[in-house]
Amino acid sequence: MMRALLRSLMASGFLLLAAPALAAGEISVEELMEQAADLAGEEVTVEGELVGDYGFRDDGWMWTQLNGDVYVREPIREGGSPHGANTGIGIRMPSELAEGLDPPGRYRSRGPVILATGTWKYHDPERQGESFLGVESLVVVEPGRQLSEEADWRVIVSGALLISGAAATWFARRRE
Amino acid sequence: MLIRPVGDDFRVIAFYLGRIFLVIAAAGLLPLAWAAIAREWNPFGSFLLMIGLFAVLGVAGVRLATDESKLNWSHGMVVVALTWLIVPVIGAIPLLLSGHFGRPLDAFFDAVSGLTTTGLSLLADVDHLASSLNFWRHMLQFLGGQGIILAALSIFAGTGGITLYFGEARDERILPSVTSTARFIWAVSVVHLVFGVTALGLVGWLVLGFEIDRAAFHGLMIFFAGFDTGGFSPQSTSVGYYHSAIFEGFTSVLMVAGAMSFGLHYALWRGPRRAVFANLETRTILSTFGFTMALTLLGLAATDIFVSVAGLTRQGFFQILSAHTGTGFSTVPSVELAGWGGLAFGGMAIAMALGGMGSSTAGGVKSLRIGLTIKTVVNQIRQVLLPEHAVVGTAYHQSGRKHLTPNLIQSVMTISLLYVALYLLGAGMGLAYGIPLQAALFESVSASANVGLSVGVTDPSMPIPLELVYMLQMWAGRLEFVAVFSLLGFLYAWARGK
Amino acid sequence: MTKPRDRRWLSLQGLTGGLTMFTIEALIVTSLALAAWALARLILAFL
Numbered sequence: 169m170m171r172a173l174l175r176s177l178m179a180s181g182f183l184l185l186a187a188p189a190l191a192a193g194e195i196s197v198e199e200l201m202e203q204a205a206d207l208a209g210e211e212v213t214v215e216g217e218l219v220g221d222y223g224f225r226d227d228g229w230m231w232t233q234l235n236g237d238v239y240v241r242e243p244i245r246e247g248g249s250p251h252g253a254n255t256g257i258g259i260r261m262p263s264e265l266a267e268g269l270d271p272p273g274r275y276r277s278r279g280p281v282i283l284a285t286g287t288w289k290y291h292d293p294e295r296q297g298e299s300f301l302g303v304e305s306l307v308v309v310e311p312g313r314q315l316s317e318e319a320d321w322r323v324i325v326s327g328a329l330l331i332s333g334a335a336a337t338w339f340a341r342r343r344e
Numbered sequence: 345m346l347i348r349p350v351g352d353d354f355r356v357i358a359f360y361l362g363r364i365f366l367v368i369a370a371a372g373l374l375p376l377a378w379a380a381i382a383r384e385w386n387p388f389g390s391f392l393l394m395i396g397l398f399a400v401l402g403v404a405g406v407r408l409a410t411d412e413s414k415l416n417w418s419h420g421m422v423v424v425a426l427t428w429l430i431v432p433v434i435g436a437i438p439l440l441l442s443g444h445f446g447r448p449l450d451a452f453f454d455a456v457s458g459l460t461t462t463g464l465s466l467l468a469d470v471d472h473l474a475s476s477l478n479f480w481r482h483m484l485q486f487l488g489g490q491g492i493i494l495a496a497l498s499i500f501a502g503t504g505g506i507t508l509y510f511g512e513a514r515d516e517r518i519l520p521s522v523t524s525t526a527r528f529i530w531a532v533s534v535v536h537l538v539f540g541v542t543a544l545g546l547v548g549w550l551v552l553g554f555e556i557d558r559a560a561f562h563g564l565m566i567f568f569a570g571f572d573t574g575g576f577s578p579q580s581t582s583v584g585y586y587h588s589a590i591f592e593g594f595t596s597v598l599m600v601a602g603a604m605s606f607g608l609h610y611a612l613w614r615g616p617r618r619a620v621f622a623n624l625e626t627r628t629i630l631s632t633f634g635f636t637m638a639l640t641l642l643g644l645a646a647t648d649i650f651v652s653v654a655g656l657t658r659q660g661f662f663q664i665l666s667a668h669t670g671t672g673f674s675t676v677p678s679v680e681l682a683g684w685g686g687l688a689f690g691g692m693a694i695a696m697a698l699g700g701m702g703s704s705t706a707g708g709v710k711s712l713r714i715g716l717t718i719k720t721v722v723n724q725i726r727q728v729l730l731p732e733h734a735v736v737g738t739a740y741h742q743s744g745r746k747h748l749t750p751n752l753i754q755s756v757m758t759i760s761l762l763y764v765a766l767y768l769l770g771a772g773m774g775l776a777y778g779i780p781l782q783a784a785l786f787e788s789v790s791a792s793a794n795v796g797l798s799v800g801v802t803d804p805s806m807p808i809p810l811e812l813v814y815m816l817q818m819w820a821g822r823l824e825f826v827a828v829f830s831l832l833g834f835l836y837a838w839a840r841g842k
Numbered sequence: 843m844t845k846p847r848d849r850r851w852l853s854l855q856g857l858t859g860g861l862t863m864f865t866i867e868a869l870i871v872t873s874l875a876l877a878a879w880a881l882a883r884l885i886l887a888f889l
Contacts, residue, residue, distance in 0.1 A: 201679055205649075219471040220579050221562075224553040231552070231587050233579065239469045250446045250468030252804045254580035258587055275384065275474045297655025298587055299676070315472075319385035323393050323441065330396025334369075334403045341407055535860030596871045597864070604867075612863040613856075633874070638881055645885045653882045661878040 197236025198255050200288065204299065208290035214301065215283050215309060216240060219256065219273035222266055230266040234259045234284060234301065235273070243278055245315035259284060261303035270312025281310040348841030349834060353419060355409045360423045361430070362405020368431055369398035371487060375438070379476035387476045390438035397434050421830030428819060428827075432456045435484060442477050444468045446804050449811060456815050458484030460822035461705055463575025463672035463796020464787075464814065466804050470580050475561065478578050482568035488822070489572025489602070489705035490533060525606075532609045533571065536601055540567040543594045552588055562586075570598035572705045575672025575796035583662070584675040592662050595673065603629075603669035603700030605712075607743050624740045625701050628715035633668050636695035640664045643688030668695035670706040672796025682783060682799035693786055696795045697767060707794030707821055709763045712742065716756045719748060762825050766792040766817055773813045774801060792817040 194213040195203075216236035223231040235256040242248030261284075273279030286303040289295065372395040379388035415423075432455035440451035450466040457464045458481050467473070467481075541563040548559030565578040579585040583595055601609075611620050620626055641660045650656040659675055666673045674681065684692070699708015723736050730736065738748040770788025775781060779801055787801040791814040802814065820828045 201677060204680065220585065221552075221554050221558050225551065226553075233471070233581060233585060235471060235580075237469075239472060244443050244469055244472060250444055250804070252468055253465070254469055254471045256471065256580050258581060258584065260587075273472060275472060278472075291650055291655055291659070293652035293655050295587070296589060296657075297650050297652070297659040298584075300587065317384070317386055320389055320441070323389035324385075327389060327392025327394070327396040330400050331392065334396065334399035337400075337403045337407070341403075531856070532860075532863075535857070535864065539861065539864045593871065593875075596875075597868045600871050600874075601864075601867050609863060612866050613859045617866070634877065637878055641878065641881050641885055645882070645889050651886075653879065653886055656882040656886065657875070657879040660882065661875055665874070 194283075197234065197257055200257065200301075201255065204288070204290050207288045210288055211285065212288050212301070213283060213285040214257075215281065216256070217273050217281050218269065218279040218312075219254075222269070222272060224263050224266070228263055229260050230263045231258065231260050231300075232266075232272060233257070234282075240278075240281060243315055245276065245317060258298070258300040259286075259303050260300050261286075261306065265303065265306060269308070273312070276315045276317055278313050278315055280308050280312040283307045283309050346837045346841040349838050352414065356414050356419050357422055357426070358405040359409030360405075360415060360419070361426060362402045362408070364423070364427050364431075365398045365402035365405060368435070368487070369395045369402055371483070372398060375476050375480040375483065378479050379474070382475055384474040384476050387438055387442065387474045387480075390441040391476070391480070393441075394434055394437045397437070401430075401434075418830055418834060421827045422834045424827040425823065425831035428459065428823060432459050432484075435459065435480075438477060438480055439467070442474065444470075444473060444477075449808065450804060453811055453815055454481070455484060456818050457796070458482075458574065458576060459488035460794050460818040461485050461489045461572050461574040461670070461707070462791060462794040462818045462822075463569070464791060464798055464802045464818075465576065465796075466802065466811075468804065470578070478565060481576050482565045482574070482578075485572045485574030485576055486533075486568045489574060490529065528610065529606050532606060532613070536571050536598065537567055540571060540594065540598050543597075544591065547588065547591050547594060548586075551590060552586060566595055567598060570595050570671060570673065571602045573599060573602040573669050573671040573700065573707075573794075574705075575666070577673065581677070582675065583673040584677070589658055592658070592675065596662065596665055599665055599669040599671045599673070602671065603704050603706040605701040605703040607703060608701065611743070619741075619743070622741045624715040624719070624742050625712045628718070629668075629701060629711035632695070632698050632711065632714060633664070636668060636691045636698070637661070637664045639687050639691030639694070641691075643684070643686050643691060646686065647684070647688070664691060664695055667692045667795060667797060668698065669700050670696065670708055670793055670795045672790070674797060678798050678800045681797065685782065689782060689786065692797070693789055696786075696789045696793050696797065697763075699793050707792075709760050709793075713756045713760050716740070716748065716752070717760060720753050720756075723748070759824060763792065763821070766820060770813055770817050773810055777807050777810055787814070788817065792821040794818060794821050 194215070197214055197216050200207060200212060200214055214234065214236060216234040217240040218232050219235050220233045225231065233256045235254050237255040238251045239248060239254065244250060270280040271277055284301060284303045284306045286301050286305070289302050290299050291297045292299070372391055376388065376391040376395060379385070379391055432452060436451040436455035439445060439454055440448055444467050445451040445454070446468070453466050463485070470478070541560070544563035544566055545560045548554045548562050549556050552559070554562065562578060565576075566583070568574065569576045577583060577585070583592060586592070605625065608620055608623070608626070611617060637660070640663070641656060644650055644660050645656055650659060662673070662675055697708055698714055699710050700706020702710045702712040719740060723738065726736050739745055740748060767785070767789045770791055771781070771785040774784025774788060783799045783801055786797075786799050789795070790797050
């Protein structure tokens with residue numbers, strides 16, 4: 169009977185450890201935005217790319233944007249097709265959590281892809297109605313990386329030729 | 345009898361178009377330089393190509409005419425209408441070559457949206473767009489808001505000036521000559537650029553913790569889009585990206601400045617400042633703003649989205665200001681805006697439809713017309729109620745004491761009705777494609793009044809005919825119809841005239 | 843007649859006038875925001 173009790177206690181213990189993972193259900197950014205009102209105040213886990221800027225503010229928070237769209241894994245710079253606008257949410261995290269993160273996504277950089285867990289603040293009264301994810305912990309799934317850009321020489325040469333042609337015509341006309 | 349346009353007519357039109365294209369080619373040097381400094385070589389090449397095309401067309405046009413002074417009213421209107429069609433075609437080339445658009449028409453749509461200071465966008469993945477291209481998108485809104493014609497006028501003096509000036513939907517002659525009025529408008533813009541970018545940049549750097557170059561970048565982009573009531577933004581979450589009431593505050597100042605007529609700016613700059621509040625237009629817009637804001641706040645409060653006074657004030661105020669000034673900045677995503685039904689939708693839609701002041705960068709029917717319409721209706725009612733012999737006053741204040749003449753009333757009513765017709769056209773088209781009435785009406789008003797707020801109808805998957813109708817609405821709405829009808833009349837005369 | 847006037851806009855006098863204009867616009871926005879706040883208070887008090 170003691171062994172059975174011990175086994176039950178151990179099972180309960182494991183379940184309790186698993187509870188945070190079960191509560192912090194992973195959803196996509198798109199799903200979060202669609203169910204924004206229903207998920208107000210809930211703890212969620214979202215995966216996405218950090219883009220734009222890292223705004224380290226004096227109050228100890230860092231603000232940035234988390235995108236969960238097709239461009240995270242298929243950047244346009246690497247041949248990805250345009251599939252409409254970005255899908256992103258504002259996020260806030262303690263500045264210490266942001267230390268060491270690769271630069272955010274911009275023109276020639278794919279920002280770090282993270283799994284962020286935190287409370288979804290929907291029109292938070294303490295922030296005068298702003299909506300954002302209050303990140304409490306994060307895991308870097310993929311580091312940020314540089315994206316290459318290939319200049320199209322045909323376009324550059326065509327442009328230069330047209331400008332030269334126009335300039336030549338202009339000055340020839342002036343001499344007339 | 346319809347007189348067919350002859351060779352000389354085309355030559356004059358080509359000459360003025362040529363001058364304007366040369367100005368745009370010169371303007372294109374700015375994003376070109378930016379791309380070179382930022383080492384963004386793909387955009388660099390596309391800007392070179394764009395400048396080359398404008399330069400070639402410009403030189404070709406200027407070569408064609410012999411005597412520039414023969415520009416008449418009809419020519420001027422055609423030049424304006426064609427400028428606002430051709431410039432976005434060539435201006436779209438850098439956007440198209442960026443790879444951020446699925447089809448050429450979408451790139452053209454964004455260029456039209458930029459130039460008409462609408463702000464609806466089909467751009468994919470703006471968060472990874474080259475900074476020089478982002479600069480060009482926002483600069484298009486600046487050029488369009490200031491008026492390309494204005495830009496050309498500032499540089500080229502000439503007898504054609506006045507016709508082109510009026511063709512671009514500017515009614516006021518603030519200073520003795522059109523050129524000096526144009527220069528004043530540029531001076532107002534420079535002042536707002538200096539103060540606006542400084543304020544936004546400082547907030548970005550010191551409060552938001554951006555790097556200083558990024559703070560300046562954001563400041564400049566939001567200035568272009570805010571002061572010219574355009575509504576593009578450098579990041580996909582619009583002004584919501586900044587999560588800052590102070591930033592929204594300075595942005596609001598730029599939006600209000602952009603929706604004010606340049607005549608009002610003159611009064612504020614040089615005085616008399618009290619005249620500002622005696623104006624019919626000022627009184628009208630304050631009334632309509634108050635009314636639509638009350639509707640919107642009531643609607644939002646009823647949905648329990650915002651439970652605190654601060655939240656309701658900050659979010660509601662910014663959104664309705666963005667709608668009424670025709671800017672189109674947003675602090676909430678489109679998917680949420682689509683859910684704002686009832687009074688909130690009503691307030692926002694009415695605000696967008698009414699628009700800003702005349703001779704400003706804003707769109708819509710415009711407050712002067714609203715004020716004059718209300719005054720006319722009130723006068724009509726008084727005429728009916730008062731004894732037959734009673735005389736009903738027809739005076740109003742608008743930079744001085746003026747009178748409501750039958751001609752003025754006719755023109756005001758005609759343009760107002762045309763705007764309503766345009767709103768309904770787009771809504772009807774949306775309905776035809778199965779879009780719900782609320783969304784169809786909202787998006788149509790947004791396009792026609794050059795606002796740019798979207799509930800999600802504007803999307804790369806939208807049907808091409810609907811996309812074309814929205815572009816037509818943006819173009820006609822920005823030019824306030826007259827130039828558009830002149831172009832159509834010109835083409836008709838060319839086809840059927842003798 | 844127009845040239846001396848044009849240059850005046852970007853002179854110190856002109857810039858002071860411009861700053862005044864910008865400040866007045868900021869005051870207008872502040873007033874409108876205060877009106878919005880009063881309205882919001884009223885509405886939430888009744889709902």
